[in-house]
């Protein structure tokens with residue numbers, strides 16, 4: 001055990017002060033379900049660690065149709081909220097009960113693929129993330145938070161403090177496909193949102209997990225859907241483009257080849273679910 | 282490196298431990314307090330053998346710095362086992378052949394305890410979902426699910442309260 005200091009700040013300002021004073025060598029940890037296994041294995045050898053469990057970042061509230069999710073809200077609480085069923089569905093399909101009792105929504109954004117299942121659902125909902133540093137809070141789209149494999153827009157001295165999920169139009173569907181029925185790493189995770197008017201798609205989001213270096217949107221496929229009449233033809237076309245534009249990888253769970261096939265299949269299934277669900281709801 | 286003092290409630294008793302910073306609850310329980318029912322399988326969050334209840338909710342003690350449970354209520358298998366005999370969940374595991382080597386059993390029983398506290402009559406599907414983070418490498422899951430179902434029948438039938446040490 002190499003840790004000499006483990007801080008548990010009691011407020012955001014205390015946490016930011018610690019981060020400012022200790023600099024980037026201070027390891028930040030929320031639920032610890034990603035960080036602690038690395039520490040236990042000696043892969044990560046921090047000397048100074050800051051735990052966010054008691055920093056007061058666990059607010060979950062609805063305001064003006066928006067859902068605000070504090071960075072340290074657990075996945076269990078996300079599962080139990082009822083404002084956005086698609087987020088409950090994403091939480092239900094992430095890890096196991098005990099892990100969900102510890103893991104945080106904020107931490108999910110930092111989880112490398114094939115993890116990040118919650119982030120996939122959040123992407124389809126046009127979520128913004130609040131990054132807070134000594135100079136204040138900036139709000140950026142979740143899509144802009146990711147800059148590469150395990151890199152992001154968070155700057156030195158900043159913490160992810162919360163997420164804003166706006167009230168958005170349309171129907172949503174979430175499918176996580178893994179090799180077991182539950183508590184399983186993702187082969188592919190798909191979250192879609194489609195808004196329609198008179199049967200014509202006015203707005204579409206297709207978000208994918210385990211399909212690239214981080215959760216991402218299949219924007220070319222979204223453009224295929226926009227303006228189309230949602231139906232078997234448009235769905236098949238969009239799914240094919242999504243499979244083409246994604247950047248799946250091979251790991252112990254699945255090969256790149258298989259993932260690409262499954263991306264096509266499950267994007268189509270998710271869109272199909274919305275189409276079967278009826279028009280203009 | 283300065284040690285720190287942490288106070289929490291363990292199985293109904295107040296305990297105070299002196300630890301190196303960020304020592305896991307698992308290692309405090311096993312190495313320092315002699316509460317060895319809580320097992321050490323993977324230390325990766327992947328097997329569930331280290332499951333304990335924190336304020337009634339199952340958590341993985343291998344991923345939990347003990348400082349994080351300061352002031353909170355921790356219950357391990359020792360805490361639900363009566364001084365004489367067994368807890369109804371343990372009895373049901375025994376009768377349903379819910380274990381072979383027994384390594385996964387403490388974690389399974391703690392999840393079952395939390396499940397039945399939340400939902401006294403869970404479906405088999407709900408039971409399977411609840412134990413999805415607990416690996417058993419020798420018994421197979423059906424007898425374990427049978428055991429939890431049997432325990433649910435008994436506990437909700439008799440409305441029995443459970444004691445502990």
Ligand SMILES: Cc1cc2nc3c(=O)[nH]c(=O)nc-3n(C[C@H](O)[C@H](O)[C@H](O)COP(=O)(O)OP(=O)(O)OC[C@H]3O[C@@H](n4cnc5c(N)ncnc54)[C@H](O)[C@@H]3O)c2cc1C
Nearest residue numbers: 030031032033034035095103104107108110116117160326
């Ligand atoms: C058995 C098991 C199964 C799992 N299954 C899944 C799964 O199915 N799907 C999935 O997506 N994930 C899964 N995970 C991964 C993980 O549990 C989740 O991604 C979880 O949401 C991570 O959150 P955390 O708070 O525990 O992260 P932590 O481990 O606390 O954080 C990881 C890193 O993120 C950074 N960080 C976290 N919060 C902040 C913040 N507020 N500000 C700045 N930096 C921060 C820090 O650098 C930290 O080191 C699983 C993990 C385990 C152990």
Ligand code: FES
Nearest residue numbers: 322323324329343
């Ligand atoms: S030892 Fe904690 S989950 Fe395996």
Ligand code: FES
Nearest residue numbers: 381383385417418
């Ligand atoms: S009884 Fe041996 S691991 Fe479950």
